[in-house]
Amino acid sequence: MLKHSYRCPLRWSDMDAFGHVNNVAYFRYLEESRVDLVFRLAPQHEGQELSRGSVVSRQEIRYLRPMEYREAPVVVETWVVDIKAAALTFASVIRDSDEVYAHGSTVLTPYDLQTGRPRRITPKEREFFEFYLEKPGLAEAKD
Template sequence: MDAILQHYPVVTEIPVAWGEMDALNHVNNVVYFRYFETARLDYFKEAALMDDIKDTGIGPVLSETSARYRLPVTYPDTLLVGSRVTKMEDDRFTMEYEIFSQKMGAITTRGTAQVVMFDFKNNSKAKISPQLRETIEAIEARKELPANA
């Protein structure tokens, strides 16, 4: 597993709950977005992004998300969800996720999200602060580089 999620600086462990399965006896497709949300919030916690909202009134808003399902997940299982930021622009950043099933020993799902910084006081988009940009760059620098890099 270490090698599979080595390019993800934040990894979140999530146990699969029985109630997350649907009539076809696998985790319902909607639940994966909750897994992504949990991983995203763990990443935000690492970046102290949610703390900034209290001080600045500026925080993240999810503007777009997607999932690509590769293998069905079933109960019982424990998932490891890797999250990373792959692109930063002036007012937004793109995140990627991979879900690894410990039971299957494989990646089951990949996802992406577009996160826009939003000024809740003025009800408008906001720029990524230099401090947040620096923090995200530091988090991303923690991921392992390929051996030939």
């Protein structure tokens, strides 16, 4: 399993009145990492259909600690935890070298923009995202 690692810059506008990164910005950080994976990397490996149309059908974040605004970027690691016929579930962690700030989960549904309906994942897309798939039991086998 590969984890996609994305260095995400913080913006001054991400900060709230208390000098912390606003909770909504965390969702943008997850989005930026996912977009880098789906729109930049997948098309390079013939998995380009998803970049032509997809929608977020569910997203959750578990906030672990406040992040103070600073110039240094955070790292967003993203990987796939489930591939269904018409949905991909991504897990993410927002961190830097010292702290983990949040864990996230996003369900992305392939979407046909012309028909306005969900569609199935293509074999090429499945092949690409399987490189990022955390296979069940893998962590236990390493212990």
